[in-house]
Amino acid sequence: MGQANVKRRPVLVVGAGPIGLTAALALRRFGLPATVIEAEPKDRLRPGSRAIYFHKATLKHLEDIYPGLGETFAKHGVVWPVKRTLFRGKEVYVKRYPSPDPKALPPFTSLPQVEAEKFLYNACLEAGVEFIWETPVREVHTDEEGVTMIAESGERWTCDYMIAADGARSTVRKSVDIEMEGPRTKDYFVVVDVKEDEADPLPLERVFHYQHPAVDGRNVLFVPFAGGWRIDLQLLDGDDPEQFGSVEGVKQWLPKVMPEKYADRITWVSTYRFFQVVAESLTDRHHRVLLAGEAAHLFAPFGARGMNSGVPDAIMAAKAIRAALDAANREEAKAAIAAAANERLIAARYNRDCAGIALEHIQGSAPAANMKREVAASLAPILPRLGKWLDEGPYGPRSGPPQLSTKY
Template sequence: MSEASLSHILVIGAGPVGMTAALALRHQGLPVTVLEAEPKQRVRPGSRAIFIHKASLKHLDEIFPGLAGTFAADGIVWPVKRTFWRGKEVYVRRYPAPQPNALPPFTSLPQVRAEAHLFAACEAAGVQFVWEDGATKVESSPEGVAVTTQSGKVWHAPYVIGADGAHSVVRKQIGVQMKGTRSANTFIVVDIQEDEANPLPLERVFHYQHPAMDGRNVLFVPFAGGWRVDLQLFETDNADDYNGEEGVRRWLPRVMDKKYAERITWVSAYQFLQVVAESFCDAHARVLLVGEAAHLFAPFGARGMNSGIADAVAAAQAIRQALASGGDAAKAAVRSFEQERRAAAEYNRDAAGTALHHIQGRAFPINIQRRLAAAIAPLFPKAGRWLDEGPYGPKTGPSLASKY
């Protein structure tokens, strides 16, 4: 086993949250190395996390000026959103075009393109990357952290940020458990390549109880180059009947022009986890967890990657403060990060759960509320807005739960 003494801060994982953490550390003036288990030229299937909130764009611009503009220029902003109840439109909202040189309210683009922009920024900022050598062992102490990788190399660092995803080795190595639930029903997520010669209008459209799908909910979200289609199955459904390209080809023509059945680029089936790590740092306050290493949410409100971006920026700030202070003050800085971001994660988990109940709840009270809102929406627009906002969940939270 070889030894490699390294004063750099280590980031484990080169996904969007890990690269954001690396950029944030460089913005704080700290040297950083990213360790990634996969190859540099890895193929990342599917559009994955497509929606980036304005709050996240602001974070990105703060740590690397101009990066938000790059994201916005490559992504799209849909000017219209519509909500239907059993085939009848109950809400529509039209947005003004984003102002020139101003950040848009959001941008929508495939995660692989977002990662490409983040990687280019990391290279420009002087972030070092080590590919195909992920962490296998993480040992923390009051003095720092030793990370052993797949090659047998041992890296030493004063602090480590674990951004290695849902199956985080870092989280498991520091003995932290996830707590929460899993959705009872399955969601089919489909990527569709747009017909550039004859594209659909740029509109986000949500159907409560789509009549062509026997009352299942269907969501259409455009992103740069294509469409995300989410089909929300019932608990009693056999997901295999709807999953895979052949399964999707059977039902997609019922909700879109049949030509799109030949433009499927990715299909995935999920039972969404709603879990948060018991702690976002180790016992010695030397290892910090961010993104899916720390939390997994249902997709409502696009809270996953956006929350991870906020985690990453906060983690870098905490490490800079810890290095500047030392001693008990250093531990306090990391534990303050841990408390703040865990509170935000718990809020986001609960908000996503509220959204899930709003759109799929079978209990009598929520059923009556939805039906009544749909019936009176033509006369009382607030009722239609309530239906439209349900899939996003609450927008405000406790003081510790800073934006996402």
């Protein structure tokens, strides 16, 4: 193919999911053109609620790169005023939150990923982001001069830098020979979305059951989001994921844990086996590609660490590319990319370990883990901090290392 047929852009973003859209918005925020390459068609269906929980820090990041966006997420999402934790059917912890200040961002918001993507996409259009749809990537090559991307069609694109936000099976990551590292858990989970009955809704509460007695001691999490509920059933060793994770299977166990009418309001069912893996590096050896989101890391969902770490991945990648393009020389440019990749790698490893701690806390079958949970549950009525410990367990440690700053 002749050089005249090669399409050239300063920066390419691969993937039009929430992290790719965030990366594109951040590039525009830093004064750079942004082109998003997406394998699927523009009007693709994105079933299910997927990532629903957005921390306040994430809302602030979105507000910073596109004023009003964090507020839009908050306005369309829900903030539950109560959270409860039960152990074998007995309540061990309850917390009631004050009403959020309507003039400030809430501590979190919960809305389906498809809604979040819609708001991000509209912001991208307004910011002048270019979209190239139905262009799957076949391979990517990097060298000291830049990046060459070859699409499945044979079409070639070149750029100075690339942000890879093409998900867990990232073609870009594989092309530049970056391996994933970490344990691959055997734990299976069934995730179900149900549509709320607006005429007779459930109380707006997040509820976590350790060892729910109605489903033979399996853990169950209920999380409300705008328009519905996410129910997360954590399977036991020996459970058949296909049996519990089929629509018919869900209709068998769901009425045991919530009103029967919701068995007829199922909108999405998915079965997951969560990995706990992080890329060995978040940039290629030529420091031309930066990985973000699930292209860079896969966590168990506890603490909502995937999306909420993917957003700062994307923003820091855009900031680093701006610095690299402004650098006085190639070594300075490489250093800017390396610093960002290293900072987000530290964050990714930390989040992976936290999610792993949370998984062990709620699901660990070792006698010591069982004993700690049982003692905490029995003493929670007289020692509330033990109830709080049980409640916070599914999220893992809350604080992070000092390297997690994403200020710019």
